[in-house]
Amino acid sequence: MNWDWDYAIDSLPLLFQGIVVTVELTVLGALLAYALGLVLALVRQVRVPVLSQLVYLFVEFIRSTPLLIQVFAFYYLLQPALGLRLSPFVTGFVMLGIHYATYTSEVYRAGIDAVPKGQWEAARALSLPRGRVWTGVILPQAVPRVLPSLGNYTISMFKETPLLLAIGVLDVLNRAQEAASETFRYVEPVTLAGVFFLLVSYPASILVRKLERRAGTV
Amino acid sequence: MDSHQPLSDAQAGTATADREMIRFDKVVKRFGDNVVLNELDFTVSPGEFVTLIGPSGSGKTTILRLLMTLEKVDGGTIQVDGEYLSHMERGGKLVPADEKHLRKVRRHIGMVFQQFNLFPNMKVLQNITEAPMRVLGKSRAEAEERGRELLEMVGLSEKVDAHPSQLSGGQQQRVAIARALAMEPDVLLLDEVTSALDPELVAGVLAVLKDIATSTEITFLCVTHEMQFAKDVSDRVIMFDHGQVVEEAVPEKLFTSPEHERTREFLHAVIDREV
């Protein structure tokens, strides 16, 4: 197998389009996962009757089925049934976000549980309103502790974007394949796509490890 | 005591003569099968400094936690300044207090904990101003001014901008005292507030408390193993065991000539431990 630099360079513009999509999917999916995960964690923590149990079932269901099947099901079955027509891109980041929200909700829960009981009692002894206890006392202590775990899940999400090809989202790897399908030369584009993932994931995981050391992880 | 004399109309009208700040009426508290408080009765007058003593597990912390509404009674009633705390009146009947009622009555009461429990995510001054701003509706300027005064009172003016983690245990506890005072409580609960401190830091905290106790109208309910401190500041000492009052007296009497064998044993044990 030989490496053709000219061909590699030719495939770059197409790969670059894919890189943008991968990054967008990851960022949007991650933001959704952070926010929705927090909501799920709070609903369970505050023990809203019925809703808490529903959230529990939802979390268990999502976590015990593969993301790929969820993406398929949401795109080809659920959306038509609901009369929705989201683009593959939107479907992609929404499903990534929802899937990972079930993991981040557990992360938040652990972070919230790790806040000492005395903090709740002190807040109560000062009569702080319930909402302020969360926003002023509990979450500011819980969230920094869970940042490394959130970071790890973000890296996982980043690496999972290629499976959105299933519904036609062209992320960087899928663009590489597209480039290759015209010429039947896979080595260069696929290698470059792999290098891209490596170049982002590896420094990111070093960063997360640094965070972990600083935060004293849950 | 003149509480047996009939009240004049004027006295009865204002009822300040023997107003009670804290009143426990047949209070029962259980944890599972463990009956911690067994029909406990006692009262505390406004401005009084009362120290609770008794063996470990006798329910001292539980009494304070009930008052702070961190626990619920299983029987009997608690009143604070003439108002039901454990219960509320609805349609002429007493029903267990709901969260809204608890929020209201809780404001009269402050608590200082053994483990300080400062908010580590807030600087010292914000620890103190947070509740006055959020709960009493004070402006930032007002709350901060009062916060600085209180910090000066506990001898920590220069720590306004420090983080709790930068303070010694004794300093943290003095901030916690200032934080509780900032809510202008009528009743301040102290649960072994020096037990978690290195011995050399205890005196500073006790001095601050003594200062506050003598210079304010606040009613104190204090659990401590610092017998000298208890003697110095208490108006009355109550000895508990098995969820009931064994005896109560002014400190001079209780510490030197207690009536009950149980109290004598306990005091011996505590003093042996201190020596």
Ligand SMILES: Nc1ncnc2c1ncn2[C@@H]1O[C@H](COP(=O)(O)OP(=O)(O)OP(=O)(O)O)[C@@H](O)[C@H]1O
């Ligand atoms: N949350 C709880 N759950 C179960 N049992 C409890 C709980 N809190 C207190 N108890 C029990 O209630 C009893 C009284 O406890 P409490 O903490 O009030 O005692 P104390 O007089 O403060 O003792 P100490 O001097 O050791 O602090 C103990 O037997 C304790 O085990």
Ligand SMILES: [Mg+2]
């Ligand atoms: Mg105790």
